[in-house]
């Protein structure tokens with residue numbers, strides 16, 4: 001299958017795999033932990049390497065040429081990210097450490113100033129801790145209420161339950177695009193429409209969708225969007241916060257220091273406007289350079305073919321695992337990303353992961369930073385297989401075979 | 412570690428213990444309890460300890476965890492019964508040092524040695540040490556309060 005847009009090159013699945021150096025280091029590796037972090041694409045690694053070898057300098061500080069070039073590349077990436085997610089201007093894009101920090105910024109630097117006792121914030125039961133605890137903490141601090149959208153039996157968002165949760169004291173809805181545990185795709189357009197009808201802004205946690213399902217923020221009309229470079233073939237330690245034009249002025253500095261100021265007087269400081277007011281201290285410049293290269297790579301992909309490929313793998317995995325006696329697959333959402341969570345009766349997920357590791361299959365076992373959801377499902381822990389563009393049908397079969405072998409050994 | 416090696420250790424020590432753990436039941440009336448909880452993997456055992464003065468008269472545990480943490484806790488419960496508290500503290504320290512710092516197991520004990528071999532198994536150290544660490548901290552705290 002050709003997974004690149006550029007049909008002149010006509011790259012196939014094996015070509016794509018070749019773009020990820022980890023697989024030449026570990027030829028037998030079956031990497032199925034893509035929801036935790038994807039592998040890194042060669043051009044991203046080269047871009048960061050080149051920066052350190054040949055272009056290293058800090059940004060926005062020096063007038064010398066190297067620094068000016070670094071600043072240009074840095075700001076060019078803002079424009080690239082803006083284009084990538086359909087933002088109207090690079091001024092909507094702030095660089096952060098990742099999804100977690102992006103969400104925390106919205107909680108501390110935006111919502112904290114607005115939230116009053118008796119107000120409420122709405123999240124869903126399927127949130128990652130990163131999109132749950134910041135709101136829980138803030139609500140507790142202020143005396144506001146954290147309201148939780150439930151899910152239906154198959155693991156889909158219970159959209160009908162959202163409207164009654166929204167009222168004139170709701171200050172924000174924060175929801176994930178794709179559940180990192182069940183793989184559920186949430187109907188964010190509907191969520192946004194319902195919230196906006198009540199004048200409530202919406203934050204989308206796009207950690208799991210940033211790479212293959214980037215949304216057009218202008219089209220879906222969200223107010224904040226957060227994602228991480230490392231889950232989208234890019235570097236660790238870099239992420240993005242998108243903020244709608246009208247709300248930019250309501251985002252205040254998150255940490256204080258150099259780089260964000262306009263005028264520092266003895267008694268008071270004037271700050272630059274968003275997004276430059278979030279860059280206190282020297283920013284992660286190679287991270288931004290690497291993110292830029294990762295976005296170039298992703299933009300060249302034939303997204304439709306990639307999504308079909310990844311969803312095909314996860315459907316195959318789901319169906320094959322479900323047929324094994326003693327295996328339970330969590331949830332059966334209408335639409336899923338490349339994530340399958342399961343457990344085996346009487347075999348703890350950690351033991352499963354240890355044995356799969358012996359077959360060079362890397363999966364995640366545990367709570368997956370989604371304790372509220374697991375508690376709701378009354379499941380203590382799961383094994384999670386998550387797929388990306390370089391995974392293959394043979395790898396799914398390898399996983400399924402290894403699970404069957406383990407059950408035989410255990411019983 | 413090779414798969415065959417992993418299977419051997421599981422067969423020797425872990426699977427049987429996992430299926431038939433020692434004193435695996437709730438003892439709400441026990442004179443001491445503590446919670447061995449690992450929020451990352453979801454392992455959660457309550458340890459129930461019945462003291463007779465400073466001796467552990469009986470030890471039970473109950474909860475959810477992987478075969479390794481369950482086997483490890485099971486071995487721990489069985490070994491500490493009848494021991495004075497200060498010996499349990501030394502015993503936990505000895506085992507944790509064996510697992511973490513490759514110190515010898517003393518006195519030689521096959522079940523402990525097999526268990527400790529799993530230290531070489533990537534990412535499973537916490538499963539082996541969870542209950543030992545919890546119990547040690549619990550007893551050290553208890554000791555401090557009675558001083």
Ligand SMILES: Cc1ncc(COP(=O)(O)O)c(C=O)c1O
Pocket residue numbers: 035036097098099100101128130131176178179180205207208228369
């Ligand atoms: C849905 C979701 N939100 C947030 C995060 C946090 O992302 P990061 O660790 O990159 O900040 C994750 C990562 O696992 C996730 O899956």
